[in-house]
Amino acid sequence: MVRVFAALFCICLPATTWAEDQFKVLVIATPSKYHYEYIPVARESLERLARLHAFGITWTSDPGVFDSDLHQYAAVVFLNTPAEQLSEAQRAHFEDYMRTGGNAMVVHRAAIIPPKAWPWYEKLVGRSFINHPMIQTAVVTVADKAFPATFGVPDRWIWSDEFYVTANPYDVRINPVLRVDEASYDPTRIWPGQVRKRMGEDHPEAWFRDYEKGRVFVTLLGHTPDMYRDERYLQHLLGGIYWTATGLGRQH
Template identity: 65%
Template sequence: MKPTLQTLAIAAVVATTPGAQAADGQFQLLVLAMPTKYHYEYIPVARESFEKLAKLHAFDMTWVAQPWAFEGDLSKYAAVVLLNSSGEEFNEAQRAGLERYMKAGGNAVVVHRAIISKPGLWPWYEKLVGRSFVIHPMLQTAVVTKADASHPATFGLPDPWLWSDEWYEFSNPHGVTIHPVLTVDERSYDPTKIWPGQVAKGMGADHPVAWWQAYEKGRVFVTALGHAGVMYRDERYLDHLWGGIWWAATGLGRPAK
């Protein structure tokens, strides 16, 4: 019998109680992976892959299923990863904790669903992400190209790269300047292919799907890619994600702008 979302959520909370490994790696990373209605099956797959990445690349990781850690001291973490886990789920204390962390020079990685936040709920978080989610068509295969081949998040990828995902469409209500890393070619898929009652029009030639920016006193890396659980076993996607994490945590691998 297939486990229910509630069962998986309970299991995830139990399995991901905060507890950092011994701090002998090159840096410490906090990963938040919250089970939600549309994103929960990826969690055990992603956690296994992240644990392998931690061993391979010699970093220490704390994996949590709820954002309680953001109420405490985050200063030991070189970066925090919001893995399909949006700041819209944070309470006031947790929001304040993330803001303190970034203002003190902390760094963030925002992955896929974590981009989405209810407009006006937490403007500071919307600015951290850099773009606001509008809608996405049905999952399709498309051509991804490198907008910034000097960024580590592109080093393990072919150019062009054939990838299948939800191609999020964005707006920029806060006028944030971002630095695109990857873009999707809308000529390679149908931006209007969507469910009845919804309308997607695409973004045209300027359609970033991964980017970086400086925010407060830290670095932010954002990727809209990573919808399905199986993606977290794909070596190219993991190279992309690891490159973004490594850059956010260390600032290494590319010239600063």
Template identity: 65%
Template sequence: MEDRMKRLVLAALALAGAADALADSQFKLLVLAMPGKYHYEYIPIARDSLEKLGKLHSFDVTYTHRPEAFDGDLREYAAVMFLNTPGEELNPAQRAKFEAYMKGGGNAIVVHRAAITPPDAWLWYEKLVGRRVGVHPMLQTGVITIADKGFPATFGLPERWIWSDEFYVTTNPYNVTIQPVLNVDESSYDPTKIWPGQVARGMGRDHPVAWYHRVEQGRVFVTTLGHNGEMYRDPQYLGHLMGGIYWAATGMGQSGR
């Protein structure tokens, strides 16, 4: 009888602990991170950092390299992150599910390589990103400037932030309106420095490297920063990413609006 009571008490405590853990979680984030030809070393580092952010800020992270995650019910997630993994990796049924998720009020975060997708391969996803990525110069050190001081993805950054990355050159073939969050100062690096046989040109004064906008009924945050694994250990970059996650998942945090 005494053993039975002990088991009941332990079971009740376990249930209480599970309920507390569930209650403490603010939201769920789905992260799709598939290894590619140029991006793979970041995966374990980014997973560790995002899971630590989840513990610190009380949200759950489902981190996967399998696009089959999109076969399930996406409505349980406050936001979906494409981490160096473009939407072209989804099959037609999974693409339709993601579109339905956004139309139902879902939210998205697009990071670095995920912004690059073959032109006209999935028009809807290109419009979700908001810009078409053309060439990108070699990874260089440059100066990032803040375009929107009231957006959470800028709160931990200095006015002029020395950062090394591939500063993507983008175009806007579908006339999508975006709200720039960060720009790169093209006078701080060589926007023409690229591999033999390719040609790169700068974008001039307005060269956004992070932005946000609304698609369907949802929020979309895009950062083209985040090329290599070590960046996912950098506190300022992780603060930038966390600000985008926070806004996309909750719609909160903007100031001056």
């Protein structure tokens, strides 16, 4: 009888007794003209990673979440989300979050914002968008083996993506994590109406930095839905989430 009561007691305990979330992140994935099909695939994959690694995810496509208290989240992840869609009040809430120790992760399309539309956010990203060549296969190289977002990818990684060309108008210092070898593809193969431009040997595709009182991780990789099924890419994202949310994992 004692064993029966003990078993019933264990069954009635809340699930959090068994697996408490280490931290919680907010993922905002707002569709745009060229980025919407990835959303259900990315959601399934990231929620699986969250269950596997014991952290919580709040997933939304509604910028209205920025009207509420963001301080419950260890990090805010902009997943292909046009940040310029946030209202002035929502931008102010996010800026306050970062100035009081919040952290941000920016993925692919979320790194693009029209010039002068939100300079504070442009400085958070650390680089400004120039153009995106057509999707091509290239060699992505590891620039920082000590950073968690590189632990799951090879030193020379065959990857196909839009390898954004960027500039640094605000003279922001970043810490590159991944670069792309421009000799392995044609950066001038671009869409009509864009201006061809090469970046040369220093062509970062992922980086980290401090901003305000928080941490920022940016990856420009992640254009198509199938990328969010690729385990190496997911390990890249997981490493970024882990460091952004906790500040841990980077080898010194």
